Amino acid sequence: MLSIQNLKANIGEKEILKGINLEVKPGEVHAIMGPNGSGKSTLASVLAGRADYEVMDGTVTFNGKDLLDMDPEVRAREGIFLAFQYPVEIPGVSTTNFMKTAVNEVRKHRGQEPLDALGFLTLMKEKMKLVEISQSLLSRSLNEGFSGGEKKRNEVFQMAMLEPQLSILDETDSGLDIDALRIVAHGVNTLRNENNATIVVTHYQRLLDYIVPDFVHVLYNGRIVKSGTKELALELEEKGYDWIKAEADAATV
Amino acid sequence: MTEKLANPISEAVIANFHAFEQSLGADTVAIHHHTRKEALNHFLRLGVPTTKNEEWRYTNIAPSLKGKFDFAKTSKSSNLDPEFLTSTLFEGIEANIIVLVNGKYLPYSSTVLSPIHEVEILALDRAIEKRSAILDTYYTKVAPYNNNALNALNTAFAEQGAFIYVPEGKEVELPIFIHHIADGTSDSTICHPRNLIVLGKNAKVTIVETYSSLGENSVFTNALSEVVVSEGAHLEYVKMQAEKGNATQVNFTQINHAGNSTSNTTTITVGGKLVRNNLHIAVDGEFAEANLNGLYWLNADRLVDNHTLVDHIQPNSQSNELYKGIVSDKGTAVFNGKIFVKAEAQKTNAFQSNRNILLSPDGTVNTKPQLEIFADDVRCTHGCTTGAMDNEPMFYLRSRGLDENTARAMLLHAFAQEVVEKINHDSIKQFIARQIDSLLGFENE
Numbered sequence: 001m002l003s004i005q006n007l008k009a010n011i012g013e014k015e016i017l018k019g020i021n022l023e024v025k026p027g028e029v030h031a032i033m034g035p036n037g038s039g040k041s042t043l044a045s046v047l048a049g050r051a052d053y054e055v056m057d058g059t060v061t062f063n064g065k066d067l068l069d070m071d072p073e074v075r076a077r078e079g080i081f082l083a084f085q086y087p088v089e090i091p092g093v094s095t096t097n098f099m100k101t102a103v104n105e106v107r108k109h110r111g112q113e114p115l116d117a118l119g120f121l122t123l124m125k126e127k128m129k130l131v132e133i134s135q136s137l138l139s140r141s142l143n144e145g146f147s148g149g150e151k152k153r154n155e156v157f158q159m160a161m162l163e164p165q166l167s168i169l170d171e172t173d174s175g176l177d178i179d180a181l182r183i184v185a186h187g188v189n190t191l192r193n194e195n196n197a198t199i200v201v202t203h204y205q206r207l208l209d210y211i212v213p214d215f216v217h218v219l220y221n222g223r224i225v226k227s228g229t230k231e232l233a234l235e236l237e238e239k240g241y242d243w244i245k246a247e248a249d250a251a252t253v
Numbered sequence: 254m255t256e257k258l259a260n261p262i263s264e265a266v267i268a269n270f271h272a273f274e275q276s277l278g279a280d281t282v283a284i285h286h287h288t289r290k291e292a293l294n295h296f297l298r299l300g301v302p303t304t305k306n307e308e309w310r311y312t313n314i315a316p317s318l319k320g321k322f323d324f325a326k327t328s329k330s331s332n333l334d335p336e337f338l339t340s341t342l343f344e345g346i347e348a349n350i351i352v353l354v355n356g357k358y359l360p361y362s363s364t365v366l367s368p369i370h371e372v373e374i375l376a377l378d379r380a381i382e383k384r385s386a387i388l389d390t391y392y393t394k395v396a397p398y399n400n401n402a403l404n405a406l407n408t409a410f411a412e413q414g415a416f417i418y419v420p421e422g423k424e425v426e427l428p429i430f431i432h433h434i435a436d437g438t439s440d441s442t443i444c445h446p447r448n449l450i451v452l453g454k455n456a457k458v459t460i461v462e463t464y465s466s467l468g469e470n471s472v473f474t475n476a477l478s479e480v481v482v483s484e485g486a487h488l489e490y491v492k493m494q495a496e497k498g499n500a501t502q503v504n505f506t507q508i509n510h511a512g513n514s515t516s517n518t519t520t521i522t523v524g525g526k527l528v529r530n531n532l533h534i535a536v537d538g539e540f541a542e543a544n545l546n547g548l549y550w551l552n553a554d555r556l557v558d559n560h561t562l563v564d565h566i567q568p569n570s571q572s573n574e575l576y577k578g579i580v581s582d583k584g585t586a587v588f589n590g591k592i593f594v595k596a597e598a599q600k601t602n603a604f605q606s607n608r609n610i611l612l613s614p615d616g617t618v619n620t621k622p623q624l625e626i627f628a629d630d631v632r633c634t635h636g637c638t639t640g641a642m643d644n645e646p647m648f649y650l651r652s653r654g655l656d657e658n659t660a661r662a663m664l665l666h667a668f669a670q671e672v673v674e675k676i677n678h679d680s681i682k683q684f685i686a687r688q689i690d691s692l693l694g695f696e697n698e
Binding site: 048049050051052071072073075076077081082084087088090091092093097098099101102103105106109158162 | 644645646648649650651652653654655656657659660663664666667668670671
């Protein structure tokens with residue numbers, strides 16, 4: 001589904017990603033872990049098409065198509081979804097406002113008929129239950145005055161509405177208490193099936209107790225320096241990142 | 254000295270003043286001749302403001318005034334099709350309607366539906382006959398003409414406008430629309446519409462002024478409104494300026510507040526080649542509240558200049574000001590917000606905010622708050638921002654599948670809607686929102 005080869009990306013003059021390789025197949029959950037500043041969020045942003053980053057080298061294909069050649073909205077319509085680490089506040093625009101346009105843009109792209117007001121409302125009600133989010137919250141200005149948990153539940157709500165093939169959760173656990181974490185994880189797990197895939201970007205192992213990964217990759221200094229199964233995450237939780245750093249630094253010397 | 258006498262505009266004004274007065278009815282001349290003459294002299298003394306005048310630094314109106322004082326031309330009555338008038342502007346909203354074409358009252362297009370005990374709506378020249386006591390009390394007293402050239406010019410040449418009088422305790426159910434149409438179909442023209450709006454104690458009314466223009470010849474509107482909001486009264490006031498690129502407008506509005514009264518003034522400017530608004534509010538009563546909202550949308554090489562002045566004279570009063578602008582192409586926006594708090598006006602709350610989005614590197618915004626505070630126990634805040642659209646909200650919406658244009662239109666709609674929402678009248682608000690959205694390319698289902 002997703003194939004990343006030798007991906008290098010800069011922000012300004014600074015090289016952040018120094019050659020990433022990653023294969024994601026349908027039905028899989030991949031966790032990207034790593035210390036602060038290792039390039040985890042950059043990878044998520046580059047995949048979603050954020051303009052602040054410049055891709056210097058490498059290829060990313062999504063279902064055989066060149067992802068890097070697509071505008072962010074085309075990526076979304078093709079089935080990529082980024083759950084933001086810091087969901088932006090937009091005064092005057094409610095989730096309901098833009099989701100109707102978003103859902104119908106995605107449907108159009110997939111050759112489906114647009115939803116009418118009733119169809120949209122029915123879909124919304126169904127997905128709201130999943131993340132225990134209220135209609136009133138969705139009618140308010142996006143993320144304005146939302147708690148950390150409400151922001152992240154809203155992200156997963158949008159994900160549920162758009163039914164992406166590849167969801168990228170960027171530090172979705174940051175700022176969440178344990179109850180909110182459970183709700184968010186329940187939403188993500190419910191949406192999982194054999195045709196879609198998830199990339200979970202996180203600093204801590206905690207989220208992976210709830211969203212259990214098939215593969216764990218450790219990103220350090222712009223490269224994936226170690227890959228393994230969920231046991232690797234537990235090892236990191238126990239021992240921290242220093243041993244990985246030491247290993248990686250020794251290898252590059 | 255000689256420079257002023259040689260001013261071609263002044264010469265043309267003098268040459269035409271006599272002809273203008275002759276054209277007025279004999280009675281009208283008798284009543285107002287002295288005032289007009291005096292105003293004319295003030296205008297000649299003050300002269301057309303130039304960009305050397307700090308208050309007019311960015312806004313040069315002199316070129317638009319040239320050649321506008323050929324009286325034979327400007328006095329020509331308009332051949333406007335009444336069908337056009339009745340079919341345009343706020344269709345579908347039940348309202349009292351006054352239509353002024355080139356400053357002249359069009360009786361066959363105007364309708365008064367509200368009963369006379371609720372509100373008296375007259376063309377200004379009729380009010381001079383019927384309501385001379387009110388005229389004597391307020392006319393030229395609310396907005397003096399001895400210190401403002403354009404007000405002096407309006408006072409010298411004003412023929413007609415709307416006279417609105419709401420008696421004590423009356424709430425006017427239907428809104429009142431004053432449609433100003435500058436018709437440049439057959440010739441270039443100048444007009445000086447003049448409104449006198451008086452709310453008695455505890456009276457309540459919604460007034461909407463619209464400005465539009467026709468034809469290809471250049472038109473100049475020099476409008477002046479005097480507004481009195483008595484003790485406990487409430488005024489909902491909307492100005493919708495949507496003239497074409499052939500139009501220049503100078504619009505002066507003076508609102509005088511008594512105690513416990515409120516006003517909510519929303520100025521929306523989406524058209525006109527050059528528009529200069531002066532909104533002056535005297536908050537001259539305890540517990541009075543003035544709200545000033547403004548929205549301007551600029552494209553091409555248009556200019557919109559909003560000068561506001563809120564003068565807090567008595568204690569415990571409040572003002573809230575929010576002006577927002579969207580500037581594209583080579584548009585120029587000017588905002589100057591003066592807040593005066595007099596020494597007696599303790600416990601004043603005054604808020605001011607001016608926010609601009611620049612969509613083009615060729616656009617210009619000149620914004621200047623000007624606070625002069627002489628009381629020590631007050632709360633005054635002001636802020637102004639000018640910047641391009643934020644990238645992050647754009648990226649967020651695009652990452653959900655919205656294309657760039659749709660995302661931009663949605664964000665601009667949200668930006669503008671904050672001002673439109675301030676209008677306390679649903680159908681008027683919706684009408685204006687639709688107009689703004691169509692300019693911004695926003696489709697609302």
